[in-house]
Amino acid sequence: MKHPYIPYGRQYIDEEDIQAVVDVLKSDYLTTGPKIHEFEKKVADYVGCKYAVCVATGTAALHGACYAADISANDEVITTPMTFAATSNSILYLGGKPVFADIDPRTYNIDPLEIEKKITKKTKAIIAVDFTGQPAELFKIKDLAQRHNLIFIEDAAHSLGAKIKDSQGNWQKIGSIADITTFSFHPVKHITTAEGGMICTNDPKLYEKLTLFRSHGITRSPGLLIDKSHGKWYYEQQFLGYNYRLSDLQAALGISQLNKxxxxxxxxxxxxxxxxxxxxxxxxxxxxxxxxxxxxxxxxxxxxxxxxxxxxxxxxxxxxxxxxxxxxxxxxxxxxxxxxxxxxxxxxxxxxxxxxxxxxxxxxxxxxxxxxxxxxxxxxxxxxxxxx
Structure with missing residues (x-):
């Protein structure tokens, strides 16, 4: 008799996860409720960044990161070919051009020396992927990005909870090193919200932009309004955003998963x-x-x-x-x-x-x-x- 099928990856869901979702089903908020902010804060605290914005998928997180980085037509973005297509597709969504740099033959991560060879006057950003869960050469790439005035985006879909040593020899969790870091919560990832993603940053301006991006480019925040408010009901669409919101059901599952x-x-x-x-x-x-x-x-x-x-x-x-x-x-x-x-x-x-x-x-x-x-x-x- 054959051994039962063993998939290459699978989610782990227990009774605590199920109860967390049931509790939200019994609450007043299925979406745009308190679990969203709670999940964001817990992820930000875990990875050590100042701001986190949850979105509908890991792809939405990458799309948002490229939008926040102001990628537009004719901009070049250097990335690795050893990744799921979403990484480079997110560049194309905004009219940019993916430029592929080769990998390190040992770690299989994008090689900083190869990145440098690909930098031109049109280069706007670098997207490094932490392939299989091993952090890329984040500090070397960050230094490279800063020297060339580029935005550094880390696609950390594979690497939630991974660590890298800084220049002082201290271990640092990934999530606060790049200008923007994205995560995926697909079922085969480290934690799941069924589908879902998170964007992390330490930049308050990027954070504001991302919160609008995931919800049609709309804000109700008095401090962000362009025109004078018409009253307490007033909101503004300030740019063409998307409906990339995560539901409270998913956020509750994410919180429970994060505990494990x-x-x-x-x-x-x-x-x-x-x-x-x-x-x-x-x-x-x-x-x-x-x-x-x-x-x-x-x-x-x-x-x-x-x-x-x-x-x-x-x-x-x-x-x-x-x-x-x-x-x-x-x-x-x-x-x-x-x-x-x-x-x-x-x-x-x-x-x-x-x-x-x-x-x-x-x-x-x-x-x-x-x-x-x-x-x-x-x-x-x-x-x-x-x-x-």
Whole structure:
């Protein structure tokens, strides 16, 4: 009999989460209520930033970040090709041009040296992605952005709870280093609100802009009004925003999930350590490369990626992938380089832009990792890979 299917990622929902949502269902506010501000404050406190704005999705968070950064037609924004398309799509939404910089061959994160090569007079911003949960070279990129007067956006969809050492050797949580940091609360992420996202910043002007952006560009705040108020009912639409609001139901779930985040990350790291140990055994030598962890970072392990030496193994990636799938191991590939997609080819991008990222793509498979995995599940994944 086959082992039950093990997905590559899965949410963890308990009775506390369910009760939190039920309590809101019984309240007066299903949306635009008090749970929104509470969730924002708790996330801001957790990551150490001054302001947080919750939105409907991680994509909405990236869109908002690019809007707040004033990305517009003909602006270039440098980012990584090893990401979900939402990262670069958010640049396109505003008429900007994504410019792809290659990755570090060890961490798979965007390489600051490659970023610098891509900077031109048209460059407006840099978007770094914390790939798999390991922080990018945030302080190096921040310094680079400041020297060139660029906005630094951190796409932290993979890395809530991750840490990086600052220049003094102190560990700092990601979320307050870049000018703007975005998070995703999709079910396979560290915490979930079903769909949802958060934008964090220390800049009060960016914060004000983002709060309007998520709600049609509308404000009721007396201090922000352009025209004279007509009365207590008065509100103004000041620019073309979007309906990117998160509901109180989702915020309540997020608050409950956030209370468990540290335990979720602890379990993710335990599973990653089990994988590291298993795939470092002699049987896998020169066949599998485990994820490299830079000593100045602490990954929160959104996903776990193995790189295969396919010529040494004597099998194609597709063959390995399909056999693992047949064994009910929910594998995936993160990611197809963004500019490989037909839409980006239509825009004029071509293969060969980032050779390190392209070579990595050809040899990687993502294996299951989520807090609800048992050690039995982990051992089954390891055994299945050995068998294949």
């Amino acid at each position: 985040l540290d335990s979720f990350i602890k379990r993710r790291r335990e599973i990653a350590a089990l994988y590291d140990k298993a795939f470092s055994e002699s049987i896998f030598k020169n066949r599998i490369t485990i994820p490299y962890q830079a000593p100045h970072t602490k990954s929160s392990y959104h996903i776990y990626i193995l790189k295969f030496n396919l010529s040494a193994i004597g099998k194609s990636r597709e063959e390995i992938f399909n056999k693992l799938s047949d064994l009910n191991v929910g594998v995936n590939v993160h990611y197809i380089p963004v500019y490989y997609h037909p839409y980006y080819q239509y825009l004029g991008y071509s293969k060969g832009l980032c050779p390190i990222a392209e070579k990595l793509y050809e040899n990687i498979i993502t294996i299951p990792l989520y807090p609800g995995m048992s050690n039995e599940d982990v051992n089954y994944v390891i055994k299945s890979i050995k068998d294949v």
